[in-house]
Amino acid sequence: xxxxxxxxxxxxxxxxxxxxxxxxxxxxxxxxxxxxxxxxxxxxxxxxxxxxxxxxxxxxxxxxxxxxxxxxxxxxxxxxxxxxxxxxxxxxxxxxxxxxxxxxxxxxxxxxxxxxxxxxxxxxxxxxxxxxxxxxxxxxxxxxxxxxxxxxxxxxxxxxxxxxxxxxxxxxxxxxxxxxxxxxxxxxxxxxxxxxxxxxxxxxxxxxxxxxxxxxxxxxxxxxxxxxxxxxxxxxxxxxxxxxxxxxxxx
Amino acid sequence: xxxxxxxxxxxxxxxxxxxxxxxxxxxxxxxxxxxxxxxxxxxxxxxxxxxxxxxxxxxxxxxxxxxxxxxxxxxxxxxxxxxxxxxxxxxxxxxxxxxxxxxxxxxxxxxxxxxxxxxxxxxxxxxxxxxxxxxxxxxxxxxxxxxxxxxxxxxxxxxxxxxxxxxxxxxxxxxxxxxxxxxxxxxxxxxxxx
Amino acid sequence: xxxxxxxxxxxxxxxxxxxxxxxxxxxxxxxxxxxxxxxxxxxxxxxxxxxxxxxxxxxxxxxxxxxxxxxxxxxxxxxxxxxxxxxxxxxxxxxxxxxxxxxxxxxxxxxxxxxxxxxxxxxxxxxxxxxxxxxxxxxxxxxxxxxxxxxxxxxxxxxxxxxxxxxxxxxxxxxxxxxxxxxxxxxxxxxxxx
Numbered sequence: 001x002x003x004x005x006x007x008x009x010x011x012x013x014x015x016x017x018x019x020x021x022x023x024x025x026x027x028x029x030x031x032x033x034x035x036x037x038x039x040x041x042x043x044x045x046x047x048x049x050x051x052x053x054x055x056x057x058x059x060x061x062x063x064x065x066x067x068x069x070x071x072x073x074x075x076x077x078x079x080x081x082x083x084x085x086x087x088x089x090x091x092x093x094x095x096x097x098x099x100x101x102x103x104x105x106x107x108x109x110x111x112x113x114x115x116x117x118x119x120x121x122x123x124x125x126x127x128x129x130x131x132x133x134x135x136x137x138x139x140x141x142x143x144x145x146x147x148x149x150x151x152x153x154x155x156x157x158x159x160x161x162x163x164x165x166x167x168x169x170x171x172x173x174x175x176x177x178x179x180x181x182x183x184x185x186x187x188x189x190x191x192x193x194x195x196x197x198x199x200x201x202x203x204x205x206x207x208x209x210x211x212x213x214x215x216x217x218x219x220x221x222x223x224x225x226x227x228x229x230x231x232x233x234x235x236x237x238x239x240x241x242x243x244x245x246x247x248x249x250x251x
Numbered sequence: 252x253x254x255x256x257x258x259x260x261x262x263x264x265x266x267x268x269x270x271x272x273x274x275x276x277x278x279x280x281x282x283x284x285x286x287x288x289x290x291x292x293x294x295x296x297x298x299x300x301x302x303x304x305x306x307x308x309x310x311x312x313x314x315x316x317x318x319x320x321x322x323x324x325x326x327x328x329x330x331x332x333x334x335x336x337x338x339x340x341x342x343x344x345x346x347x348x349x350x351x352x353x354x355x356x357x358x359x360x361x362x363x364x365x366x367x368x369x370x371x372x373x374x375x376x377x378x379x380x381x382x383x384x385x386x387x388x389x390x391x392x393x394x395x396x397x398x399x400x401x402x403x404x405x406x407x408x409x410x411x412x413x414x415x416x417x418x419x420x421x422x423x424x425x426x427x428x429x430x431x432x433x434x435x436x437x438x439x440x441x442x443x444x445x
Numbered sequence: 446x447x448x449x450x451x452x453x454x455x456x457x458x459x460x461x462x463x464x465x466x467x468x469x470x471x472x473x474x475x476x477x478x479x480x481x482x483x484x485x486x487x488x489x490x491x492x493x494x495x496x497x498x499x500x501x502x503x504x505x506x507x508x509x510x511x512x513x514x515x516x517x518x519x520x521x522x523x524x525x526x527x528x529x530x531x532x533x534x535x536x537x538x539x540x541x542x543x544x545x546x547x548x549x550x551x552x553x554x555x556x557x558x559x560x561x562x563x564x565x566x567x568x569x570x571x572x573x574x575x576x577x578x579x580x581x582x583x584x585x586x587x588x589x590x591x592x593x594x595x596x597x598x599x600x601x602x603x604x605x606x607x608x609x610x611x612x613x614x615x616x617x618x619x620x621x622x623x624x625x626x627x628x629x630x631x632x633x634x635x636x637x638x639x
Contacts, residue, residue, distance in 0.1 A: 023559070023560060023561060102557075102558070102560070104617070105558055106558060106559065106560060107616075107617065107618055108546075108613055108616040108617060109539055109542045109543050109546065109558060109559070109616075110539055110542075111616040111617070111618055112542035112543075112545065112546060112610070112611070112616050113535070113538040113539040113541065113542040114538075115542075115610075115611055115616070116538060116541065116542055116545075116602055117538055119602040119603055119604075120517065120602075120603045121601060121602060121603070122514070122600055122601045122602075122603065123529060123530050123601075124520070124524075124529060124530075124532075125517055125520050126505075126514040126515050126516075126517060126520065126603070127268070127271070127272030127514065127515040127520070127523055127527065128272070128468075128512060128513070128514060128600075129271060129272070129319075129465060129466075129467075129468065129513060130271070130272045130273045130274035130275075130527070131273065131274050131275065131318060132466060132467060132468030133320070133321060133466035133467075135329055135330050135331055135463070135466055135467060136330070136331055136333050137330045137331065137332045137333065138332075138333055138334075138335045139332050139333065139334045139335065140335050140336070140337055142334050142335070142336030142337065143336055143337055143338075143339065143380060143407060144336045144337065144338045144339075145338070145339050145344065145407060145408070146408065146409070147408045147409060147410070149344060150344065150347065150348050150351065150408055151348070151416075151417060151422055153341065153344035153345045153347070153348040154345065154348030154349065154351070154352055154419075154422055154423075155422040155423050156345065157345035157348065157349060157364070157365045157366075158364070158419075158422070158423040159423060160365075160366065161364060161365055161366030161367075162366075162423070164366045264501040264516075264519060265501070265519055265522040265523070267500075267501040267502060268501040268502060268515040268516065268519040268522070268523055269519075269522065269523050269526055269527065271501070271502050271513065271515060272515055272523050272527050273526075273527060277526075281526055282526075284525055284526050285522045285523065285525050285526045286522070306461075307458040307459070307461040307462040307465070308461060308462060308465045319465065321462040321463075321465060321466045322458075322462060325458060325459055325462040325463075328459045328462075328463075328479050328480070329459060329462050329463040329466060329479055331478075
């Protein structure tokens with residue numbers, strides 16, 4: 001079998017030029033004009049070993065890939081030699097054919113790369129305008145806004161404004177001067193003689209603040225009445241109780 | 252053509268191609284490196300400039316160098332106007348909506364309704380876009396301007412008249428006013444649009 | 446000059462300025478939008494091409510449109526001054542060829558064809574030069590990215606379209622005739638480019 005294979009001469013391979021086992025195999029097949037189905041395993045292995053010797057010094061992972069390829073080729077070759085008793089998908093003829101096709105495709109793609117390299121290339125053989133001008137002019141006068149957006153905006157603004165209304169405590173009802181005056185006028189005639197001013201103020205006032213306010217209003221009301229001469233006021237001591245009574249002789 | 256003429260013609264060719272291909276204006280000394288030795292780059296540039304006068308692409312001196320520029324009169328023809336519509340900012344949209352619903356309305360009233368202050372720039376933007384306009388003064392102290400929407404507003408929102416706007420009550424439920432917070436705020440786009 | 450002549454002359458001026466200013470090849474329909482209505486853009490392009498023949502900057506059809514390119518003979522003078530991008534290494538060129546012929550194609554498929562792993566830096570270089578781009582994901586486990594060439598690829602190699610790539614049959618090496626390669630149709634799943 002190996003006798004029919006073309007004699008493989010000394011291997012001269014640019015190691016750095018190879019990217020993988022297929023690459024190498026393609027180059028072998030090309031330069032040696034071999035048919036992988038006719039290849040001498042011994043000589044193939046010799047060649048691989050020679051390449052590996054050199055490759056080991058360069059890139060370990062490449063050497064490993066080539067080793068896998070060599071092993072695979074050897075396996076394939078042995079299958080081709082053995083009688084057919086294999087699963088259909090392991091059909092060595094098919095596998096060999098597939099490898100051949102893969103090599104052919106790689107060959108085509110390498111030629112395509114070569115063809116591309118030979119094309120007139122932009123930036124090498126011809127040059128384009130280095131400083132293109134801006135031909136785009138933006139018109140920003142338009143507006144993206146539709147009715148649903150407008151309505152949503154209104155509803156959102158209103159809802160937020162309503163929700164954000166600050167908390168207002170119940171307004172404190174303070175005893176006004178007008179109320180004090182009214183009360184004073186209504187009650188004063190019923191009690192003869194001097195009476196403490198406080199007794200004319202409402203008794204329902206709960207907080208000290210409300211009581212103080214009521215007292216102040218009451219005092220102003222009393223002073224107002226005194227000015228009109230309808231009542232008399234007196235205070236016997238500093239900070240002492242304010243006494244009030246109807247005037248003896250109406251003015 | 253004499254040798255000198257041929258050399259100058261070649262220099263002219265090179266200058267045109269070089270200035271075309273360069274990504275920045277070509278200075279005379281840079282040109283000198285590309286054209287045959289002995290040819291005056293400035294003479295070449297002057298000749299090229301004369302050659303291009305009146306052509307659709309002219310040679311202009313910019314930033315200490317020379318560059319090709321398309322003739323100004325052709326700009327309208329070759330420029331493509333791309334519409335980049337603006338989106339109204341949220342504040343502007345809300346202000347516009349409030350003016351639409353409450354017009355004529357003063358700025359303090361808008362602020363009261365929105366529950367937030369209104370910047371002059373927002374109002375200016377709406378004015379500039381022709382969506383709102385002034386509608387006289389309100390006869391109260393300070394005489395604040397009253398604002399209302401324009402016909403352009405109706406056009407923008409596809410309305411025949413302001414009557415086509417849904418009623419306020421349909422947008423914000425009446426009892427929302429009583430509630431401190433909307434119990435279930437309607438998801439966007441699910442507002443009742445009648 | 447008749448009116449028609451004047452209109453055509455204007456269209457010619459506009460075409461020159463438009464193509465000159467543009468950073469990408471100008472398609473006839475883009476030109477049609479720029480020139481006066483009724484003028485045939487292809488007639489304008491043909492006239493412009495004739496006008497530019499022999500000039501330092503010529504009009505070429507590339508990547509589906511028309512663009513100005515410096516004349517071939519001027520490249521040496523230009524490269525003395527303009528920075529030339531570095532050449533693509535062999536691995537990158539092969540990868541690019543595989544992507545061009547097998548697009549859309551995944552990285553594992555490229556590796557299968559080349560029989561070697563593809564380094565990320567190679568793919569990055571092609572991406573950075575704008576020669577290839579992603580074309581979605583392949584609906585297989587792992588969803589690998591599919592790669593294809595760009596319009597910039599056509600421009601780089603002066604191709605009007607992908608159809609200008611040599612047919613696959615034309616790519617078989619002369620000395621490959623010695624290989625017992627069966628000349629059979631391309632296996633299924635490969636992109637028919639023609």
